[in-house]
C-alpha cells in the first residue's frame with residue numbers, strides 16, 4: 001500500500017483539474033504524486049510482466065507508438081501506453097494514475113511509452129526498459145538543445161538502458177551509432193534507395209547514413225504511393241494503407257513493425273501486423289479529420305521544420321482554405337525559415353502568438369495571406385465561419401501550443417492528452 | 421530608361437550555414453531587389469569553384485558548434501575573395517558563427533583557440549553560458565538607419581572583442597550581443613551580427629542599406645522605389661518587431 005495515499009491525492013486533483021478546465025490540466029495531478037511519492041513512476045513502469053518499451057527520438061514518436069500498440073494488441077497482448085504528448089514526467093504520472101490500482105500496479109502485460117529525448121534521458125537511469133525504439137535526430141533540434149550531438153547523447157543514455165533489444169533507424173547515422181557497447185540485439189529499419197531518392201528534400205535527419213538497410217535482415221520501406229506502402233521485413237513483403245500520406249508515416253510504420261518483431265519474437269506475424277493498420281485512426285493533429293460546428297476540418301501538427309516541410313509537401317493539392325497558427329512553444333521562429341512554404345499558395349488566416357513572424361515567412365515565400373489575427377480564438381471562429389471551400393478540406397496547420405489552445409477553444413475531446 | 425545591371429547575390433555554404441535560417445537572407449535581398457524591378461541572380465556557393473565571376477552581395481549564415489572546425493576549413497579558400505569584396509565595397513552579411521569564423525581567432529572549446537580567417541580584426545572568446553534570447557539593438561550612426569532599433573533573436577556561445585578599426589553595429593538594449601554592451605561588427609560594407617534567422621526580413625532598412633551598396637558596386641542607379649508588395653511585407657515586419665519588443669516590456 002506504499003502508494004495509496006499519493007494515488008488517491010493524485011486522483012482527487014485530477015478530478016478537480018477536469019472540473020476546472022474540460023480537456024485540460026493533465027499534468028497537475030502528476031505533479032502532486034511525484035512530490036508525495038517520487039518512486040511511483042519508475043516502480044510502476046518497471047513492473048510490467050513482459051517489460052517496458054520506450055519510444056523516443058526527435059519526431060515521429062507519437063505515430064510510431066500508436067502503430068506499435070495497434071500491432072501488439074492485434075497479437076492479443078495487453079498494453080499500457082501513455083496518451084501521446086503526455087510524455088513529460090507529470091503527464092506520464094497522470095496517465096499512470098488513470099490505470100494503477102492502489103498498490104501502484106497496472107493491469108497490463110507490457111508498457112509502451114513515448115518519451116521526449118530530454119526527459120527520457122533524465123529519468124532513464126531509474127528505468128529498466130526491455131526494448132528501446134529510436135526514430136531520428138532531426139536537424140532542427142537546435143531550437144531547444146543547441147546541437148544534434150547533444151540530442152544523440154540523450155538518446156544514447158536512453159538506449160544504453162535497454163536489456164533486450166534496440167530498434168534503430170538505420171538511415172539516421174546518429175541513431176544507428178547509439179549505445180555501441182550494448183548487449184541488446186540491434187534491429188534496423190529504414191527506406192529503400194528508391195524511396196530516399198524520391199524524397200527531394202531528404203528525410204530531415206541530422207546525418208543521413210550513406211548505406212541503406214538490407215531488406216533481407218531488417219525492415220525496409222520499399223515503395224510508397226500516396227498512403228499505400230510496401231514494406232519488406234526480413235525478406236517478406238506486405239502492402240497496406242497508412243493512416244495518412246507521407247514518407248514520414250511510412251518510416252514510422254517500419255519502426256513499429258521492426259519494434260513489434262523485436263518485442264514479440266516468434267509470436268510476431270507480419271500479416272497480423274499489417275492488418276492492424278486498418279484499425280488505426282490518425283492521432284489528433286496528425287492528419288485527423290474532425291467535424292467542428294458542422295464543418296469538416298483537417299488538423300496538422302507541426303513539431304519542427306522537418307515536419308513542417310513534410311506536411312506542406314504532402315498537403316492535398318486542392319486545399320484552398322488554410323489556417324496557420326504558430327504559438328509561444330516556438331520561442332524563435334527563425335529556424336522555420338529554411339522550410340519552403342510557397343506550395344501553400346494562399347492562406348486564409350495566420351494566427352498564434354507568433355502570427356506576425358509566421359506571416360513574414362509566408363509572405364517572403366510568396367504565399368498570399370488574407371488575414372493576420374494573432375488571437376487564436378478569434379481566428380478559429382472566423383476560419384470556421386468562412387463559406388465551405390469549393391474543393392479540398394478546411395485545413396489547420398498548427399504548432400503544439402496552438403493545438404492545445406485550439407482544442408480548448410473548440411471544446412474538442414481527443415485521444416490525445418495535453419502537452420504540458 | 422537606363423538598363424540596370426543584374427545584381428548577383430552569393431550565399432556561402434548554405435548546406436552547413438543555415439541552422440537558423442540565416443542563409444535565407446540571400447532570398448530576402450533577392451525578393452526586395454526584384455520588387456524594385458531589378459534583375460537578380462541568387463547563387464548558392466558551396467566551394468570557391470562555384471563563385472560567380474562577379475558578386476555584388478554576400479550572405480554567410482551560421483553553422484552549429486560541432487561543425488565549426490569543418491566549416492572553418494571550408495571557408496579558408498574564400499579568404500582572398502572576402503578581402504577583395506570588402507575592399508571593393510561589396511556588402512557582406514555574416515551571422516553568428518559565420519561571422520566569428522572570419523575574426524582573427526576564436527575559442528573553439530575552453531582554452532583552445534584556433535586561427536580564424538582574419539578578415540575582421542578581433543577575437544571571439546567562449547561565453548560562460550550560451551546567449552539565447554531576443555536581441556534588441558540601437559543601431560550605430562555608422563549604419564545610417566532611421567529605425568530606432570534592430571530586432572531579432574540571438575543564440576550563440578561566443579562573445580566578440582573588437583580589434584582596431586572595427587565598429588559595432590549598435591548598442592544592446594535587450595540581450596547579450598558582443599558581451600560588452602555593443603553588438604556586431606561593422607567594417608565598411610561588412611556587417612557581422614548575432615541577430616540570426618531572417619534579420620533582413622525583420623529589419624528591412626538594414627536589408628535596403630545592403631542592397632544600395634550592392635547596386636552601387638554593380639554600377640546601377642536604382643533608388644529602390646516604393647513597392648506595394650514590400651510595403652505589405654514591411655508592415656508585417658513592423659508588427660513582428662513590435663510584438664517582440666512589447667513582450668519584453
Ligand SMILES: [Zn+2]
Nearest residue numbers: 088116118119
Ligand atoms: Zn520533456
